[in-house]
Structures are given as C-alpha cells and as structure tokens.
Amino acid sequence: MLQLNYIREKKDEAIQRLALKNIDAxxxxxxxxxxxxxxxRTQNELDTLLNEANVIAKQVGDLYKQGKxxxxxxxxxxxxxxxxxxxxxxxxxxxxxxxxxxxxxxxPNTPSLKVPKGKTPADNENIHQExxxxxxxxxxxxHWELAEQYDLIDFELGVKLTGAGFxxxxxxxxxxxxxxxxxxxxxxxxxxxLEIQPPIMVNEASGYATGQLPDxxxxxxxxxxxxxxxxxxxxxxxxNIYRDVIVKxxxxxxxxxxxxxxxxxxxxxxxxxxxGLNRLHQFDKVEIVQIxxxxxxxxxxxxMREYVAGLLRDLELPFRILKLCGGDMSFASALTYDFETFSxxxxxxxxxxxxxxxxxxxxxxxxxxxxxxxxxxxxxxxLNGSALAxxxxxASLLENNQTPEGxxxxxxxxxxxxxxxxx
RNA sequence: GGAGAGAUGCCUGAGUGGCCGAAAGGAACAGUUUGCUAAACUGUCGUACUGGAAACGGUACCGAGGGUUCGAAUCCCUCUCUCUCCGCCA
Numbered sequence: 001m002l003q004l005n006y007i008r009e010k011k012d013e014a015i016q017r018l019a020l021k022n023i024d025a026x027x028x029x030x031x032x033x034x035x036x037x038x039x040x041r042t043q044n045e046l047d048t049l050l051n052e053a054n055v056i057a058k059q060v061g062d063l064y065k066q067g068k069x070x071x072x073x074x075x076x077x078x079x080x081x082x083x084x085x086x087x088x089x090x091x092x093x094x095x096x097x098x099x100x101x102x103x104x105x106x107x108p109n110t111p112s113l114k115v116p117k118g119k120t121p122a123d124n125e126n127i128h129q130e131x132x133x134x135x136x137x138x139x140x141x142x143h144w145e146l147a148e149q150y151d152l153i154d155f156e157l158g159v160k161l162t163g164a165g166f167x168x169x170x171x172x173x174x175x176x177x178x179x180x181x182x183x184x185x186x187x188x189x190x191x192x193x194l195e196i197q198p199p200i201m202v203n204e205a206s207g208y209a210t211g212q213l214p215d216x217x218x219x220x221x222x223x224x225x226x227x228x229x230x231x232x233x234x235x236x237x238x239x240n241i242y243r244d245v246i247v248k249x250x251x252x253x254x255x256x257x258x259x260x261x262x263x264x265x266x267x268x269x270x271x272x273x274x275x276g277l278n279r280l281h282q283f284d285k286v287e288i289v290q291i292x293x294x295x296x297x298x299x300x301x302x303x304m305r306e307y308v309a310g311l312l313r314d315l316e317l318p319f320r321i322l323k324l325c326g327g328d329m330s331f332a333s334a335l336t337y338d339f340e341t342f343s344x345x346x347x348x349x350x351x352x353x354x355x356x357x358x359x360x361x362x363x364x365x366x367x368x369x370x371x372x373x374x375x376x377x378x379x380x381x382x383l384n385g386s387a388l389a390x391x392x393x394x395a396s397l398l399e400n401n402q403t404p405e406g407x408x409x410x411x412x413x414x415x416x417x418x419x420x421x422x423x
Numbered sequence: 424g425g426a427g428a429g430a431u432g433c434c435u436g437a438g439u440g441g442c443c444g445a446a447a448g449g450a451a452c453a454g455u456u457u458g459c460u461a462a463a464c465u466g467u468c469g470u471a472c473u474g475g476a477a478a479c480g481g482u483a484c485c486g487a488g489g490g491u492u493c494g495a496a497u498c499c500c501u502c503u504c505u506c507u508c509c510g511c512c513a
Contacts, residue, residue: 043473047482054482057494061441064493072493079493246433246470367470374452377470 001104001364007032017110020326022119028107035100042093049086053079109361111326112335118325131318134344134400142345143395144276150422165281172422179416180390181259184286191307193257193288198237200260201228206240209366211332221263230263234287235384242291243366246377253300254291277391285389297381301357304385305337308353311388314412317341317396334359345399350392355385
C-alpha cells in the first residue's frame with residue numbers, strides 16, 4: 001500500500017512511476033487526495049466536538065461535587081446534543097476512511113525509476129548472462145523423461161496420493177533435494193542470514209500484511225475450518241515476524257532466511273510449460289528476507305542479487321538476470337530481478353529466483369517501522385528473494401548434467417548428496 | 424474436549440466510574456559527578472491522526488468490536504488470544 005504522505009507530497013513522481021506499470025494513476029491519486037482533504041476536514045470538526053464534550057463532562061463532574069445538581073443537569077442535556085452530532089460525524093469519517101483505504105489498496109507499488117518500460121516478458125531487460133550452455137549428447141531428454149528412466153520422480157503416484165502438481169520424489173533425487181536445501185541454508189547462514197523455521201500455515205492478518213490477501217485469495221490453499229492459509233512462500237511468515245514492530249535503526253539490516261514447502265493453487269495452466277517440475281502446487285524453497293534502511297535498500301538489493309548469482313555459480317548452472325519491465329512486475333514490487341537458468345534439454349530459460357525490493361509497500365501494510373535516535377518513526381524497506389526454489393533447479397541439474405553414463409552432481413553438492421552420479 | 428484465571432506502556436506491575444495516557448520499579452537513552460569496566464544523582468523515556476513556521480495544542484488508543492453513562496482502563500455483552508489444572512495425543 002502506498003503511503004499517503006508520499007502521494008500528498010510527490011503526486012507527480014508517483015504518477016510518473018506508476019506509468020512504468022502502464023497505469024494512468026492521475027485520476028486515482030487525485031481521488032485519494034480528495035478523500036484525504038475530506039478526511040482531514042471531517043476529523044478536525046469531529047475533534048472539536050469531542051473536545052467540547054470532554055470539557056462539558058468535566059464541568060458536570062465538578063458541578064456535582066459542588067452539589068449544584070440543577071446546573072449539572074442542564075449541562076448534561078447540552079452534552080447529549082453534542083454527542084449526537086459527533087456520532088454522525090464519526091460515522092462520516094469512518095466511511096471516508098474506508099473509501100480512501102479501499103482505493104489505496106488497489107494501487108500497485110510505484111516502480112523504481114530504474115525499471116525499464118514495457119508490457120510483456122519480452123520487454124524485460126537482460127542485464128547479465130554467464131555460464132556455458134551445455135551441448136548435450138544425442139538423445140538427451142527433458143527431466144520428466146529422465147525422472148522416469150532413473151525412477152526418480154513419480155508424477156502419477158503424486159496424482160494418486162494427492163493430485164496433479166504434487167510429485168513424489170524418490171531415492172537419489174529425494175536426497176538431492178535435501179542436499180540442495182541444506183546447501184542453500186548453509187550458504188545463507190554463512191552470509192549472515194538468521195535461519196528461521198516458520199509455521200507453514202498463516203492467519204489472515206499475515207496474508208494480508210505481505211499482500212496475498214485480499215485480492216490473491218484464490219492462489220492460496222485455505223483451511224476454512226480454522227481459517228488458516230498454506231503459505232505460498234516463506235516470505236509471508238518470515239516478513240510477518242516484524243509486523244507491528246518498531247526496531248532501532250542500528251538493528252538494520254535484519255537478515256533472515258528459511259526453508260519451507262510452498263503451496264500454490266495457480267489454477268488454469270496446462271500444456272508444455274507446466275510439464276514435469278516446471279510448475280507445481282507444492283514445492284520447496286529457501287527464501288532470503290531483508291529489512292533495510294530506506295537509504296540502503298537498493299544497495300541491499302544488489303547484494304542479494306550478487307548472493308543469488310553466487311549460488312548458481314556454485315551449482316555450475318548457466319544463468320541470466322533480467323530486470324523486469326513495469327508490465328511484468330508484481331503488484332507489490334518496486335524493482336525485481338528474475339534469475340533464469342538455461343534448461344538444455346527443454347531449450348528454454350526457467351525462472352528459478354526472483355529478488356525484489358518492496359520499499360515501503362509491505363511495511364506500510366504491516367506497520368514495520370524503525371526509529372533513528374529521537375527522530376520520528378519511519379517505515380523500513382522490505383526485500384526478499386528465492387535462494388533458491390528447488391524444482392526448476394532440479395530440472396536444470398538433471399537435464400544439463402546428463403551424460404550417457406548418468407547424471408553428474410555438481411562438486412559443491414557432493415558433500416551434501418554423498419554421491420556424484422545418478423545412474 | 425472439561426474446569427478455572429487472565430489480557431494495562433520496552434518489561435514487571437498498580438489502578439473497580441471523573442483528580443488516569445495511566446502510579447511504582449526495572450530496562451534504555453542523555454547529562455553531571457566519582458572514578459574505573461561499575462555506582463550515585465538529575466533529566467528524557469508509547470503510538471497514530473491532526474492544527475501550527477515553531478513554541479505549543481486537539482483527538483483517539485489500557486487484547487478486538489459493540490453497549491450503558493454527562494463522563495469508562497474501570498460496569499455490561501460478543502469475540503480473539505494467553506495461562507493453570509484434568510483428559511487425549513505426538
């Protein structure tokens with residue numbers, strides 16, 4: 001949610017920035033400011049009335065103490081009248097605030113001015129590419145065929161147990177996944193991220209604070225009997241640790257990481273893009289989260305980007321980094337880098353990580369603030385990134401490292417897997 | 424699941440209708456002093472909205488929502504959560 005102060009003070013900048021997301025924000029922002037004027041005027045009137053009522057109430061008390069009952073009773077009547085009009089005003093104020101709020105939550109975050117213009121993924125800016133794209137032997141297979149050949153992943157068994165998008169991992173690939181999780185967590189903690197093991201179900205307030213609710217309700221699995229949601233990412237519980245918290249500025253940056261399963265309903269996708277591990281309802285991910293000082297959050301974003309790049313280097317996967325264009329960015333993000341690894345057998349790039357700065361968009365909703373000395377509290381900036389999501393990493397590893405003799409495990413992972421070849 | 428108790432500021436905790444945005448202690452921060460790795464003293468010390476250039480004001484908030492009353496942290500109702508005991512279970 002955008003900050004009112006920002007809209008009030010820098011309306012033109014906000015319009016300019018939102019234009020990057022292909023939105024003509026002018027009428028909406030002006031409407032918000034109209035509500036704001038209304039709100040302030042109404043509140044002032046209401047405050048004046050309430051003040052009057054408070055003064056009268058005090059006088060009534062004094063008069064009673066002095067035994068002046070008649071005068072007190074007279075004042076009482078006055079007070080009742082004041083109360084009647086203040087009640088009406090309070091109702092008005094509530095309506096105005098609600099309207100303003102309902103409008104505010106429909107406005108996406110303002111993209112950073114560094115965000116490239118554009119509407120579709122084709123407009124994303126490819127800012128970096130490294131690693132060698134492997135040349136596979138004749139007869140190389142996509143990962144779902146490899147999974148079958150080596151009896152690694154059973155998609156149909158998953159359908160039997162649960163449904164499509166819930167694969168069963170077996171043997172060496174189960175071990176490989178566990179290895180990846182441990183490897184990613186070790187790397188993150190070595191980089192100063194505090195490891196968190198959060199609940200994987202969250203309540204409404206949490207889903208709301210990070211922006212999944214109310215509008216993206218359909219994307220989460222919902223346990224209606226207890227009104228809890230299965231998390232779509234560890235970002236939700238981990239960031240919410242700091243909901244309604246005021247930290248001291250010297251505590252920043254706060255760095256946290258966590259492994260969790262992630263659950264996404266993502267209904268309505270079919271075809272080649274969702275084959276095998278490309279898109280799942282349940283998958284594993286290690287997430288990194290930072291809470292940063294507003295002056296430093298973009299440096300933090302670069303640090304996180306470099307950190308994720310390091311992971312892909314360790315895994316010896318060719319990858320590229322895209323700076324998402326305005327049209328391809330998420331609702332809440334101000335700047336996002338997507339990481340894609342090249343899947344040699346499918347001959348396409350697969351998104352394996354997304355690293356974003358949300359600026360104050362999330363912290364405004366969750367009232368995550370910091371205090372610098374005696375200065376007024378300010379909203380902190382929140383950032384997060386996948387480091388990394390497993391399924392497409394596994395897909396890339398299987399496909400890119402296949403040889404006629406079997407699938408090779410990258411050196412960095414061997415201490416974790418305990419084997420160097422899947423055959 | 425059964426029975427009971429409770430929810431107050433960063434923490435402990437007082438406060439059962441007006442003198443309470445809230446005692447006291449602790450923590451934290453600043454200053455003074457003595458000196459030495461600590462103590463004493465003094466001061467500051469919730470959040471949000473809002474008026475004002477500022478000084479300084481106004482309003483709301485004592486788990487949440489509603490009600491009674493001229494007036495509610497305090498009384499009533501509903502909800503949520505926490506704790507204790509019993510039961511069940513990992």
